[in-house]
Amino acid sequence: MTTIEIRGLTKRYGPDTVVDDVSFSVEPGQVTGFLGPNGAGKSTTMKMITGLATPTQGTVRIGGRHYRDLPVPLTTVGALLDAGAVHGGRTARDHLLALAVSNGLPRRRVGEVLARTGLEGVAGKRAGGFSLGMRQRLGIAATLLGDPQALIFDEPVNGLDPEGIRWIRDLMRSLAREGRSVLVSSHLMSEMAQSADHLVVIGRGRLIADTGMSEFLRANGEGTVLVRTREPGAFAVRLTAAGAAVREGLESSLVISGMSSDDIGALAAFHGVALSELTPQRASLEDAFMQLTRDSVEYEGRAA
Amino acid sequence: MSTVATAPTVTFADTLRAEWVKFRSLRSTWSTLACLFLVGLGITALAMSSAGTDYANATAAERAAWDPTNLSLTTYIVAQLIIGVLGILIVTSEYATGLMQTSLMATPRRHRLLAAKVVVAAAVAVAAGQVLMLTSFLLGQAVLSAQDVPSATLRDPGVLSAIGGGGLYLTAIALLAAGLGTIIRATAGALATLVSIVFLVPALAGLFPSWLQGLVDVWPTQGAAAVFATVPDPDYPHPWLNLGGMCLGVAAVLVAAFVVFSRRDV
Numbered sequence: 001m002t003t004i005e006i007r008g009l010t011k012r013y014g015p016d017t018v019v020d021d022v023s024f025s026v027e028p029g030q031v032t033g034f035l036g037p038n039g040a041g042k043s044t045t046m047k048m049i050t051g052l053a054t055p056t057q058g059t060v061r062i063g064g065r066h067y068r069d070l071p072v073p074l075t076t077v078g079a080l081l082d083a084g085a086v087h088g089g090r091t092a093r094d095h096l097l098a099l100a101v102s103n104g105l106p107r108r109r110v111g112e113v114l115a116r117t118g119l120e121g122v123a124g125k126r127a128g129g130f131s132l133g134m135r136q137r138l139g140i141a142a143t144l145l146g147d148p149q150a151l152i153f154d155e156p157v158n159g160l161d162p163e164g165i166r167w168i169r170d171l172m173r174s175l176a177r178e179g180r181s182v183l184v185s186s187h188l189m190s191e192m193a194q195s196a197d198h199l200v201v202i203g204r205g206r207l208i209a210d211t212g213m214s215e216f217l218r219a220n221g222e223g224t225v226l227v228r229t230r231e232p233g234a235f236a237v238r239l240t241a242a243g244a245a246v247r248e249g250l251e252s253s254l255v256i257s258g259m260s261s262d263d264i265g266a267l268a269a270f271h272g273v274a275l276s277e278l279t280p281q282r283a284s285l286e287d288a289f290m291q292l293t294r295d296s297v298e299y300e301g302r303a304a
Numbered sequence: 305m306s307t308v309a310t311a312p313t314v315t316f317a318d319t320l321r322a323e324w325v326k327f328r329s330l331r332s333t334w335s336t337l338a339c340l341f342l343v344g345l346g347i348t349a350l351a352m353s354s355a356g357t358d359y360a361n362a363t364a365a366e367r368a369a370w371d372p373t374n375l376s377l378t379t380y381i382v383a384q385l386i387i388g389v390l391g392i393l394i395v396t397s398e399y400a401t402g403l404m405q406t407s408l409m410a411t412p413r414r415h416r417l418l419a420a421k422v423v424v425a426a427a428v429a430v431a432a433g434q435v436l437m438l439t440s441f442l443l444g445q446a447v448l449s450a451q452d453v454p455s456a457t458l459r460d461p462g463v464l465s466a467i468g469g470g471g472l473y474l475t476a477i478a479l480l481a482a483g484l485g486t487i488i489r490a491t492a493g494a495l496a497t498l499v500s501i502v503f504l505v506p507a508l509a510g511l512f513p514s515w516l517q518g519l520v521d522v523w524p525t526q527g528a529a530a531v532f533a534t535v536p537d538p539d540y541p542h543p544w545l546n547l548g549g550m551c552l553g554v555a556a557v558l559v560a561a562f563v564v565f566s567r568r569d570v
């Protein structure tokens with residue numbers, strides 16, 4: 001069980017504070033989605049976790065240790081920050097072999113991760129000729145080499161086709177099921193909703209939310225209810241009178257907020273209005289995210 | 305997924321082996337080495353082919369200073385650049401591709417990673433440099449004796465010292481190049497710097513004030529190159545001291561490289 005603990009992490013580049021006093025934990029057995037708009041500081045945070053960048057302040061502990069002090073780093077953490085980080089002149093197999101050898105891992109691991117990522121067929125080809133999807137797989141193969149307890153992926157689905165996206169999503173879910181800690185960044189809320197159990201949101205370097213996925217949706221998506229009836233005008237008046245906010249939806253439907261579907265149903269029954277549809281709308285994730293990060297600076301970090 | 309049994313901790317030997325795998329698995333490594341020998345020996349063959357006429361037209365004083373060993377090793381002037389490219393690329397090819405991130409995540413102890421690169425660069429340069437100097441000497445002497453011009457053998461005084469010193473000179477240049485590559489992090493910039501050091505500064509050396517002459521004495525292509533001669537140069541009576549001075553300078557560059565490499569963000 002390897003938890004990644006981030007405490008008071010801060011990074012300044014000159015006058016810019018790109019990561020500002022961020023604290024959260026990546027727990028075993030779940031996928032932690034790391035969400036934020038472009039330039040929020042996700043990649044910088046991941047670089048500090050993996051020792052590539054030195055924090056200005058704060059600490060990162062991986063299973064209680066600094067990254068630099070890990071005795072066999074690849075068996076503790078597998079990280080993919082940039083799928084392009086491969087020498088194009090080297091074959092996939094040699095790239096992985098050098099990494100395996102550097103951590104004293106058995107050579108058979110190279111074949112095993114090539115198989116798990118479906119790259120056996122191109123193992124002897126030079127990485128320079130790989131498509132983005134293949135390079136992404138090669139990067140993931142490298143993270144799996146040491147069978148690590150913690151995995152870190154920076155925007156792993158960027159530029160992938162739907163099949164590749166599903167493959168990565170399933171892989172992350174299965175890695176978490178195996179009890180590993182998985183941290184994955186994205187700026188797509190919808191992507192996170194399908195793969196993450198826990199959500200950490202940052203904006204302009206500051207922590208905005210650190211919460212379970214479902215709690216996040218409940219707290220941040222203002223729920224609406226879609227209603228269809230033969231007399232929308234009359235019913236809208238009654239709804240407004242009862243305190244709901246009503247706007248017109250598509251095809252003469254009504255979109256109601258500020259009132260639960262239960263209450264709307266009861267109101268319709270009371271007034272004898274026949275409803276042909278009454279559907280609670282799941283808050284659009286993208287909306288929830290935008291709402292949250294619209295002005296990140298005004299939001300304070302909030303514990304889960 | 306199967307569990308991975310490993311040693312409790314990574315050793316320097318692991319890092320070294322990994323750097324060797326990286327080095328040997330690039331085609332550019334082998335083409336640069338092939339280039340080193342083709343160009344290096346090609347220059348020797350070409351330069352030696354006109355030695356017969358040069359000797360015939362030479363004055364008595366010039367004949368007294370005739371140094372067939374030195375002539376056959378002057379190819380070092382170009383060879384040092386090619387071996388320098390090899391040293392530079394060991395570091396900068398990882399920056400150019402972003403691979404340095406991956407390498408440092410696998411080997412976060414930065415001194416260790418750079419030390420492994422320096423050892424690989426040194427080992428390759430020692431081997432390639434010595435072999436190049438020896439083959440260049442043998443080829444040069446063969447061309448000279450074919451023209452009935454005085455030539456040298458390996459048993460002549462000073463010859464082994466010139467060949468061995470020449471190989472070390474090239475090794476030091478490869479390490480200088482690796483150090484420059486680490487500090488500058490870009491192939492073109494590091495190569496331009498190396499060219500300035502080995503060609504530009506010597507060309508301008510005459511303009512330097514006298515207090516800088518000490519530096520000229522240990523500078524590449526200048527005093528440090530006295531080691532390639534077997535006929536003593538009155539300016540540089542102890543060529544190995546000059547070479548030693550250059551090695552100290554290279555060591556200083558490497559120290560700076562280690563310091564910035566361990567401090568900088570990647």
Ligand SMILES: Nc1ncnc2c1ncn2[C@@H]1O[C@H](COP(=O)(O)OP(=O)(O)OP(=O)(O)O)[C@@H](O)[C@H]1O
Binds near residue numbers: 018036039043045187
């Ligand atoms: N080496 C650096 N020097 C100066 N500023 C930097 C450096 N690296 C990143 N930044 C700045 O830090 C901020 C955060 O960048 P970062 O790459 O961490 O964002 P991100 O959340 O990963 O964004 P994206 O979704 O676009 O990948 C950006 O404004 C960026 O310009």
Ligand SMILES: [Mg+2]
Binds near residue numbers: 042044
């Ligand atoms: Mg990023």
